[in-house]
Amino acid sequence: EVQLVESGGGLVQPGRSLRLSCAASGFTFDDYAMHWVRQAPGKGLDWVSSINWNSGAIGYADSVKGRFTISRDSAKNSLYLQMDSLRAEDTALYYCGKDQAMGGHGSIDLWGRGTLVTVSS
Amino acid sequence: QSALTQPASVSGSPGQSITISCTGTSSDVGYYDLVSWYQQHPNKAPKLMIYEGSKRPSGVSNRFSGSKSGNTASLTISGLQAEDEADYYCCSYAGSRTVLFGGGTKLTVL
Secondary structure (H helix, E strand, C coil): CCCEEEECCEEECCCCEEEEEEEEEECCCCHEEEEEEECCCCCHHHHHHHEEECCCEEEECCCCCEEEEEEEEEECEEEEECCCCCHHHHHHEEEEEECCCCCCCCCCEEEECCEEECCCC | CEEEEEEEEEEEHHHHEEEEEEEEECCCCCCCCCEEEEEECCCCCCEEEEECCCCCCCCCCCHHHHHHEEEEEEEEEECCCHHEEEEEEEEEECCCCCCCEEEEEEEEEE
């Protein structure tokens, strides 16, 4: 089955770290760019980061640059998001998404169900 | 990185057509033919409806169409149906490996 399954979310205190994972199956993971997109409760979609097929091109939203790190492991068909120095405004449902292409220009044709991150003391 | 601008809400009756606009700048929507549109029903993951401005993924109804003029992209839904009621988001590549989403538009089918 073609799917993405996120994990690693939870309740974390401000300033602490969390690592999200996304397990991909049913397609050739190495052929596509991948994205993280978040959605705060009751709010709209917010692009966080993307990584192209071979990790040679990576982008971040200004709001997370310097705090979050995206990576991928082809041997494990997995995408990751290391989140450091977390803030209350990072509270959101975090979606993993597969781009239609290797480059990753924002056409996300497969989404996971999301993992909830809550930053609160 | 500023979000793309969408109307907060639009509405239409069954069978009618509606259009949702998405305004960016000459650095994103106006520069790249890389606008996509997503449909999101409550408590569900988004679904890709249009990519590269006007292309439909397999399985998406031809009632959905996309276009662009200058810095503004548009999504048109014709023959409105009750199941089209959802939130719609535009998205554009913005260069330097960055992507922007619009604020979202709530479509109500009257």
